[in-house]
Amino acid sequence: EVQLVESGGGLVKPGGSLRLSCAASGFTFSKAWMSWVRQAPGKGLEWVGRIKSKTDGGTTDYAAPVKGRFTISRNDSKNTLYLQMNSLKTEDTAVYYCTRINWGSAFDIWGQGTMVTVSS
Amino acid sequence: QTVVTQEPSFSVSPGGTVTLTCGLSSGSVSSRYYPSWYQQTPGQAPRTLIYSTNTRSSGVPDRFSGSILGNKAALTITGAQADDESDYYCVLYMGSGDYVFGTGTKVTVL
Numbered sequence: 001e002v003q004l005v006e007s008g009g010g011l012v013k014p015g016g017s018l019r020l021s022c023a024a025s026g027f028t029f030s031k032a033w034m035s036w037v038r039q040a041p042g043k044g045l046e047w048v049g050r051i052k053s054k055t056d057g058g059t060t061d062y063a064a065p066v067k068g069r070f071t072i073s074r075n076d077s078k079n080t081l082y083l084q085m086n087s088l089k090t091e092d093t094a095v096y097y098c099t100r101i102n103w104g105s106a107f108d109i110w111g112q113g114t115m116v117t118v119s120s
Numbered sequence: 121q122t123v124v125t126q127e128p129s130f131s132v133s134p135g136g137t138v139t140l141t142c143g144l145s146s147g148s149v150s151s152r153y154y155p156s157w158y159q160q161t162p163g164q165a166p167r168t169l170i171y172s173t174n175t176r177s178s179g180v181p182d183r184f185s186g187s188i189l190g191n192k193a194a195l196t197i198t199g200a201q202a203d204d205e206s207d208y209y210c211v212l213y214m215g216s217g218d219y220v221f222g223t224g225t226k227v228t229v230l
Contacts, residue, residue, distance in 0.1 A: 035219070037221075044207075044209065044221060044222075044223055044224040045160075045166065045221045045224070046221060047211075047218075047219040047220065047221060050217055050219070059217075060217075061216070061217025061218065063218075064121070097165060097166070102171070103154070103171050103175075104154070104213075105154035105156065105171065105172065105219075106154065106156035106168065106171035106172070106211065106213075107156070107158070107166075107168060107211070108168050108171070108177060110165040110167070110168075111165065112165050113165055
């Protein structure tokens with residue numbers, strides 16, 4: 001079964017850090033381009049960033065609101081995607097979804113999400 | 121900053137047809153932006169409906185169809201059913217690793 005399972009969410013103070021993980025199964029993770037998408041409470045979906053497969057360079061791209069603060073990485077031997085979030089702000093409070101990018105341009109597999117709350 | 125606009129809400133009768141659109145704050149949407157569409161019910165993860173303008177994702181009923189209408193991407197639901205009541209989001213791929221979600225449309229079936 002194709003599956004993405006996020007973990008690592010929780011409550012963190014402004015200025016703090018948190019690392020999210022996403023365990024993939026049911027597909028060849030090492031060949032996949034992966035992404036993070038978030039959704040603030042009661043708001044719409046927002047793209048956070050993506051990482052290409054290592055064979056395609058393994059490069060990362062980020063949305064402007066998180067650039068310089070968030071880092072996406074991957075461990076293909078563990079079939080796991082990561083999102084390191086530093087200098088967290090209250091506006092980073094959201095459910096964070098791990099997704100697979102397919103067809104170069106769309107998200108075809110979604111995890112169930114993990115909640116991150118940034119509050120003092 | 122790129123803004124992708126969608127209608128805030130739509131209401132459709134059971135069995136009816138509704139067309140949602142996805143536009144750019146400046147410029148026209150074309151297939152070169154590879155528009156995709158997602159359905160989300162409260163408390164659930166999004167579900168992929170359409171990619172590359174008009175290709176249905178695996179398992180998506182054929183009452184969902186995608187197209188370009190004028191200068192916007194469009195999602196049409198033909199023969200709406202009660203469980204189509206959801207939020208719908210489009211995504212445009214702007215190139216260079218930049219994906220932009222639309223503002224979302226809440227569809228009510230009644």
